[in-house]
Amino acid sequence: MQPAYAKIAKDPRFADLVSKRNRFAVALSLIVLAVFSAFVFVAVALPGVFSARIDAGSAWTWGLIAGWLIQIFAFLITGVYTLRANGEFDPAIRSIIAEATK
Template identity: 45%
Template sequence: MNDSIYRRIEQNPQFKELVAKRERFAWLLSLIMLGLYAGFILLIAFAPHILGARINPDSPITWGIPIGVGLILSAFILTGVYVRRANGEFDQLNRAILKEVQ
């Protein structure tokens, strides 16, 4: 591609919409993940008895294990949510922009 195509893409209103949507969505998912991690750290700091409590009296497993695993899984889930939207809506907008400027 040459410089004129890049300029036309940058000036395209659909491209600006794509960038804004993608940026807002990425920030939203980042804030969700940050909130989950911050909540976990605050739980460790201010209510460690919750994480140290056994799931049931006979179990050696405490609530900290499934909560920690859930936190890790949430990162994978949020990544999957982003990939699904990126491969769907964002790719369609990208194809429409490229078709329009060529």
């Protein structure tokens, strides 16, 4: 292993950062899978709920609203990860690399 890699491997901040980032990524992935599964489950198992109107005077159904919102949700959750990873994790990585390669 090159010396810079060996230094990073021994740096406790590296192990911390990787586990913090992995926990975050796994948690967000589980949220995404849960939301998508719930959407499909309700549609297939409870079609009555899926096609119910949100109120008597409107043609909007819960299913249609959910179909629209899940698109927006996917966008927002990629934003959440990108913000934290680019704003918090990457500067930390850069300082670990800077120290290991100096």
